[in-house]
Amino acid sequence: MLVIEQLSKTFGDLTAVDGVSLAIPKGQMVGVIGRSGAGKSTLLRMINRLTDPTRGTITNEGRVITSLKGRDLRLWRASCAMIFQQFNLVERMDVLTNVMVGRIAHTGFLRAMTRSFTDEDRVRAIEALDRLDLVPQALQRAGTLSGGQQQRVAIAKALVQNPRIMLADEPIASLDPSNATRVMDALREINRTDGLTVLVNLHTLDTARAYCDRIVAMRAGQVRFDGTPDALTTEKVRAIYGSDDLSGDINEAVTSTSLSSHMSPEPFKAVGT
Numbered sequence: 363m364l365v366i367e368q369l370s371k372t373f374g375d376l377t378a379v380d381g382v383s384l385a386i387p388k389g390q391m392v393g394v395i396g397r398s399g400a401g402k403s404t405l406l407r408m409i410n411r412l413t414d415p416t417r418g419t420i421t422n423e424g425r426v427i428t429s430l431k432g433r434d435l436r437l438w439r440a441s442c443a444m445i446f447q448q449f450n451l452v453e454r455m456d457v458l459t460n461v462m463v464g465r466i467a468h469t470g471f472l473r474a475m476t477r478s479f480t481d482e483d484r485v486r487a488i489e490a491l492d493r494l495d496l497v498p499q500a501l502q503r504a505g506t507l508s509g510g511q512q513q514r515v516a517i518a519k520a521l522v523q524n525p526r527i528m529l530a531d532e533p534i535a536s537l538d539p540s541n542a543t544r545v546m547d548a549l550r551e552i553n554r555t556d557g558l559t560v561l562v563n564l565h566t567l568d569t570a571r572a573y574c575d576r577i578v579a580m581r582a583g584q585v586r587f588d589g590t591p592d593a594l595t596t597e598k599v600r601a602i603y604g605s606d607d608l609s610g611d612i613n614e615a616v617t618s619t620s621l622s623s624h625m626s627p628e629p630f631k632a633v634g635t
């Protein structure tokens with residue numbers, strides 16, 4: 363169980379995350395939604411400790427994450443893999459090497475930099491690429507792949523870290539719909555097959571509804587909704603996105619809420635809820 367208690371982050375006068383508390387059971391797939399600037403990225407970055415909280419605590423399986431330092435902190439970051447909107451690959455390096463760099467926590471920084479990987483590193487990387495249907499691209503330079511393929515490489519790179527938690531910060535924001543579907547399908551497959559906890563920041567409510575066991579909606583740094591997709595009614599969406607602004611985000615969000623209530627989404631088991 364990942365437990366976040368009264369977590370806050372301020373940047374000068376701005377409170378980006380404001381007293382967030384969440385308990386996330388192992389193996390749950392959680393979609394974090396909210397308008398731009400709601401605090402979603404800051405929340406994920408604090409879980410990974412890329413950003414240090416101003417207040418509050420994070421514990422995982424009873425271990426206090428917020429006070430980790432040095433090697434323990436590096437190991438936590440490895441066990442809590444993060445993928446980003448912009449893939450974070452070395453474009454001029456081939457796909458296989460990019461994935462093997464994900465083994466950095468196991469092989470050590472120097473070996474990763476000198477690219478002296480072990481047979482096990484290679485095997486693990488090829489297995490991960492195979493899961494993501496990317497073996498044919500293994501020796502291609504990462505920069506020559508499509509955005510969707512690059513994001514799947516980033517997922518493979520995250521997988522070889524042997525993570526317990528996967529954090530995905532708007533992983534589909536720069537992808538076309540079919541690539542977005544493949545990336546979300548890959549995240550869900552990993553969640554279901556490996557039992558990995560997945561926290562994914564999403565801009566579109568319908569994607570969160572279709573893929574996640576649980577939706578956490580943020581506004582102005584606070585959690586305004588936390589529950590199953592079914593419980594997120596149009597009224598609640600209006601409250602989260604703000605009824606003062608009937609353009610942009612809210613129209614999109616309310617439309618997708620109404621649309622999804624007419625569809626019959628695939629039923630998902632809510633883990634631990």
Ligand SMILES: Nc1ncnc2c1ncn2[C@@H]1O[C@H](COP(=O)(O)OP(=O)(O)OP(=O)(O)O)[C@@H](O)[C@H]1O
Pocket residue numbers: 373376377378396397398399400401402403404405
């Ligand atoms: N390093 C920083 N320094 C100053 N302000 C920051 C920093 N990082 C984030 N912020 C501010 O904190 C607030 C929350 O930002 P955050 O990126 O967490 O929101 P978000 O919900 O992820 O938005 P988006 O969907 O646009 O990525 C914003 O007002 C942002 O400008």
